Amino acid sequence: MSTIRLLSFACLGAASLAFGSLLPAGSAYAQSTGDCPMLAADSGLAWKQLDGPGFTFCRALRADGSEAFAVTISKDSPFKPRRGDRVESASIDGYDVFWYRSEVAANPDALVRETLLELAPDRVAHISLQATSQEQLAESLKQVQGIDFRGKRLSSN
Numbered sequence: 023m024s025t026i027r028l029l030s031f032a033c034l035g036a037a038s039l040a041f042g043s044l045l046p047a048g049s050a051y052a053q054s055t056g057d058c059p060m061l062a063a064d065s066g067l068a069w070k071q072l073d074g075p076g077f078t079f080c081r082a083l084r085a086d087g088s089e090a091f092a093v094t095i096s097k098d099s100p101f102k103p104r105r106g107d108r109v110e111s112a113s114i115d116g117y118d119v120f121w122y123r124s125e126v127a128a129n130p131d132a133l134v135r136e137t138l139l140e141l142a143p144d145r146v147a148h149i150s151l152q153a154t155s156q157e158q159l160a161e162s163l164k165q166v167q168g169i170d171f172r173g174k175r176l177s178s179n
Contacts, residue, residue, distance in 0.1 A: 059115070103136075107123045132152045
């Protein structure tokens with residue numbers, strides 16, 4: 023894996039932590055927030071959202087405040103899937119996707135997965151997650167499969 027990809031993903035992980043600290047605490051507990059996709063009603067998750075120039079960053083938070091996964095909706099993504107990193111296939115909101123193994127330089131023991139969905143000609147969703155165990159990884163992958171992008175505004179901010 024290239025150093026650039028590692029740094030890119032490490033920056034996304036750091037951005038996830040930084041963005042989370044910028045948002046008001048009360049905004050984290052809504053079923054659907056703005057442009058974030060809908061979460062499955064039984065997921066036990068809530069969105070925390072940050073909008074920036076040309077992107078929406080959504081963190082799916084567990085009841086204890088930890089992140090299950092993150093979704094970045096934008097015109098383009100720094101994540102560029104590599105066939106050699108494919109580890110499993112899935113379906114997310116009717117989209118057939120492959121999950122790709124990745125790494126976080128600051129946490130080499132993390133189980134990291136990323137995927138990319140083309141939502142519209144000028145909109146993509148980059149979904150990423152980190153887990154500390156195979157069980158947590160399986161649960162997060164299952165929760166991602168329950169999100170729903172339909173009915174959300176997919177145009178540029």
